[in-house]
Amino acid sequence: MRSLLFCSAFLWASLLYFPAPALSAAAEKSVEELLDNINRLPSSERHKGLIEGAKKEGELVWYSTMNRQHSSEFIREFEKEHPYIKIRLVNAGAVKTMARIVSEYRAKAYLFDITHIRGLFLSTLRSGGIIVRYRSPGREFLRRDFVDREGYFNGLFTQGNLFVFNTKLVKKEDYPRSIEELLMPKWRGRMAMDAEGYDWLAALIDHYGEEKGRAIAEKLGRQELSFRQGGTLLANLLVAGEFPMLIDGYNHISYGLKETGAPIDYIFPEPYVPAKTPTPVWIAAHAPHPHAAALFVDFLLSKKVQEMMAHQGRWVSRRDVPYQVDPGSRTVQMVSPIKWGERNVELVELFNKLIYRKD
Numbered sequence: 355m356r357s358l359l360f361c362s363a364f365l366w367a368s369l370l371y372f373p374a375p376a377l378s379a380a381a382e383k384s385v386e387e388l389l390d391n392i393n394r395l396p397s398s399e400r401h402k403g404l405i406e407g408a409k410k411e412g413e414l415v416w417y418s419t420m421n422r423q424h425s426s427e428f429i430r431e432f433e434k435e436h437p438y439i440k441i442r443l444v445n446a447g448a449v450k451t452m453a454r455i456v457s458e459y460r461a462k463a464y465l466f467d468i469t470h471i472r473g474l475f476l477s478t479l480r481s482g483g484i485i486v487r488y489r490s491p492g493r494e495f496l497r498r499d500f501v502d503r504e505g506y507f508n509g510l511f512t513q514g515n516l517f518v519f520n521t522k523l524v525k526k527e528d529y530p531r532s533i534e535e536l537l538m539p540k541w542r543g544r545m546a547m548d549a550e551g552y553d554w555l556a557a558l559i560d561h562y563g564e565e566k567g568r569a570i571a572e573k574l575g576r577q578e579l580s581f582r583q584g585g586t587l588l589a590n591l592l593v594a595g596e597f598p599m600l601i602d603g604y605n606h607i608s609y610g611l612k613e614t615g616a617p618i619d620y621i622f623p624e625p626y627v628p629a630k631t632p633t634p635v636w637i638a639a640h641a642p643h644p645h646a647a648a649l650f651v652d653f654l655l656s657k658k659v660q661e662m663m664a665h666q667g668r669w670v671s672r673r674d675v676p677y678q679v680d681p682g683s684r685t686v687q688m689v690s691p692i693k694w695g696e697r698n699v700e701l702v703e704l705f706n707k708l709i710y711r712k713d
Contacts, residue, residue: 385637385644386486392648393489404652405436407645413440414646417455417469419448419633421586424666431662432653439646447584448472449550459484464640467647470510473631473691474552474698480506485636488648492655492672499688500632500671509632510654511668512688513585514681515554516620516627518603520592532624533558536601537573546588546597547709549581554602555705556694557628557687571708581710593618602628605679606667620679627681629688632671 392403418425422445429441446454448471458465459482471479479485487505500509519529530536536545547554559567580597582588585604592600593616601623608620635654637647653659660672667678694701706712 385639385641386488388644389486389488389637389648392645393491397491404645404649408436408643408649409438411643411646412438413442414468414643414650415442415444415466416650417444417446417451417466419446419451419469419471421445424663427662428654428659431659432650435653436646436649439649441650448475452478455479455484456482459640464638464642466638467641467643468635468637468650470633470635472553472633473507473509474689474695474701476507476634476691477695477698479636483639486639488637488651490648490651490655492652495657495673496655496671497673499690500634506636507632507634507691508636508651508655509634509671510660511663511670512632513630514605514627514669514679514686515557515602515623515629516605516608516679517623518589518592518600518608518618518620520595520598521617521619523595523598526619529619529621530599531621533626534570536577537570541577541599543578544598545577546580546582546592546600547602548585548588549583549710551602551709552698552701552705553630553689553694554628555709556631556689556701557626560689561626561685561687568704568708571704575709575711579709589618604667605669609667609679622681622684624684626685626687629669629686631689631691631694634691 392400395403416425416429422443425443425445429443433439433441444466451469452471452475455466455469485506488508489505490508493501493508496509500512501507517530530538530541535541555571558571561567562570579601582591585607588600589603589607589611591597592603593611603620605620608618611618612620635651637644637651641647655672657672657674660670660675664670664675664678669677669679
């Protein structure tokens with residue numbers, strides 16, 4: 355298992371160290387200029403132009419990092435609204451999807467139209483000429499941390515990291531309430547964490563500062579954590595009793611499992627709730643089906659679909675859609691894709707050294 359996780363971490367770092375070679379300005383602008391020209395049209399004409407173009411294209415290729423069940427729900431809804439577009443779904447985790455995209459663009463194989471990957475990859479995708487700006491009309495409804503000025507970042511949702519417990523293995527009165535309580539001896543060897551919990555470490559450092567944040571991370575790394583890759587896998591292993599507690603469980607997965615009657619419970623950690631870098635949706639610089647891609651981005655940012663995402667437990671980007679698992683007035687420490695995108699290699703190395711403690 356450790357060798358597998360090492361390969362994943364190495365792949366992550368290599369993608370960040372060696373971004374895809376930048377495309378020519380003319381090549382990058384072709385899709386972007388097409389969409390900008392359409393966006394200048396009056397609303398009704400704009401929508402009509404996208405539909406006419408999408409009917410000619412007939413399909414859309416979506417590289418999704420969302421779990422397949424949820425991805426399929428959105429596909430069914432979109433194809434119901436636009437029966438002339440067939441979506442081809444390619445599902446994988448963030449690092450594998452990123453590796454695929456970079457590899458394809460290096461080989462000048464322009465296969466995908468749409469992807470959404472954690473925001474820490476923004477600088478790599480942008481500098482590599484892999485994505486373009488798209489100023490969807492839905493941007494005006496997004497919360498502050500889910501959108502940028504330039505038009506590259508159209509956030510869909512973020513994921514809060516909760517303390518999640520197997521209720522058969524941990525009594526409610528024994529739950530740790532704070533990040534620092536995780537350092538107590540009684541929790542050694544009883545906790546699990548995602549092997550790619552880089553955002554969790556970034557939030558820790560942002561909240562406590564560099565010195566104290568690193569010190570807490572180093573002490574946590576001595577707690578003999580169990581590492582697996584992927585939030586769904588970790589949650590299912592927790593339910594199965596592989597470990598009593600997950601320290602960075604995703605809010606939407608935890609919510610969904612509890613709703614089904616699984617023996618789990620979750621709480622918001624103190625003194626802050628870590629939140630991952632918002633996950634944006636991106637259109638490829640060489641999207642084979644740019645009209646269909648734009649329609650799909652608008653669809654994902656619509657209130658209807660954002661409500662679907664919120665019902666799945668996600669913390670969505672639209673201001674007019676409330677959260678199912680609401681942190682209320684608690685401090686939410688959301689990781690900045692700008693700050694940590696520039697320090698992403700350092701962040702991976704810090705996580706591996708302090709928490710994962712890779713040999």
